[in-house]
Amino acid sequence: MTVLVTGAAGFIGAYTVRALQARGERVVGLDNYNDYYDPQLKRDRVAALCPDADIRVLDLADLDALTVLFDEVRPERVVHLAAQAGVRYSLTNPHVYVQSNLVGFVNLLELCRHRGVAHLVYASSSSVYGDSATPPFSEDQRIDRPRSLYAATKAANELMAYTYAQLYGLRATGLRFFTVYGPWGRPDMAPLLFSRAVLEGRPIDVFNHGRMRRDFTWIDDIVAGVLGALDHPPADTPPHRVFNLGNHTPVELERFIAVIEQAAGRPAQKVYKPMQPGDMLETMADTARAKAAFGFEPTTSIEAGLPRVVDWCRAYFG
Known part of the structure; x- marks a missing residue:
């Protein structure tokens, strides 16, 4: 059966394509290679x-082009990872979130419905919990008080x-990702952002004066969750389920930085700043x-994962 993976050149997307190919699936990907961060990193x-992946250059907001692709590929299952990401970017560029995350998602839902897709797995985010939930975040808690347009x-x-x-009986599974990191990760997120800065001797901004905790989740653990969800479509009525994919182990920001310092072999130049609009104090x-x-069941601690990120940054960025 054919699996269509959207956002296939993205961080989670490329790892997911690799994992699907490794188990013998026929995979077709799409990505618009936008410039939210350097498209060369995506390539x-x-x-x-x-x-050797078959990845088409296509924007989800282009319904005509997406329809042509569906009719050519005829995917039985869809893993939808494409989105305009980033909490802080949504504060200054709201319209791109509407086009990608709302218009693009409706286009995808319509085609999944009309072309008989057996199972849609799509990326949600831990950001949806906003101000409504208390740790540990469970899927039954409210998500109606978001802190950013991205979360909304x-x-x-x-x-x-x-x-x-x-x-319409479309079987769909939403996955709330919790701060995914690893080699080839997003350069706008703290694991790569901090690792690069410490290696290069540049200062890092530490928001809320370091009093923050994040549930950092290793990329291989996340991909195992994506494939597990894909292989277990919902049998509920209606056939829709949502799952948290996180490490269930929130890490103090200062400890996170200390692990990077040890791996880099040099101290971080920390600039303490107040809380940023849209950020959350803790995720779990x-x-x-x-x-x-x-x-x-995630198995990778930051002590095991972060040094590999630092090593990758050293090799890739020089």
Whole structure:
């Protein structure tokens, strides 16, 4: 069966394509290679992780082009990872989030519905919990008080997918990712941002004066969760489920920086700043539901993962 992976040149996308190919799936990807961060990193990521992948250059907001692709490829399953990412960027560039995360998602839902896709797995985010939930975040907690437009679009995706499941029987699974990191990761996120800066002797901005905790989740653990969810479509009525994919182990920001310092062999130049608009003080995933449904159980600590990120940054960025 053919699996369509959107955002295939992205961080989680390229690793997912590689994992699907490794188990013998026919995979077709799409990505618009936008310039939110350097498109060359995306091209290099694909060349390193899935060089023989069939990845089409296409924007989800282009319904006509997306329809042509669906009719050519006829995917039985879709892993939807494409989105305009970033909490802080959404404060200054709201319209790109509407086009990619809302218009693009409706286009995808419509084609999945009309072309008989058996299972849609789509990326949500831990950001949806906003001010409504208390750690550990469980899927049953409210998500109606987002702290950013990005979070609001992801919460909207969950509501939209539920509606299509309820109205049309489209089987859909949403995955709330918790701060995913690893080699070839996003350069705007703290693991790469801090690692590069410490290696290069540049200062890092430490928001809320370091009083923050994040549930950092290793990329291989996340991909195992994506494939586990894909292999276990919902049998509920309506056929829609949401899962947390996180490490269930929040890490103090200062400890996170200390691990990077040790791996880099030099101290960080820390510039302490107040809390940024849109940020959350703490994230922590309750992963019991994903474990029960498909055996999701992360195994990688930051002490094991972060040095590999630092080594990759040293090699890739010089």
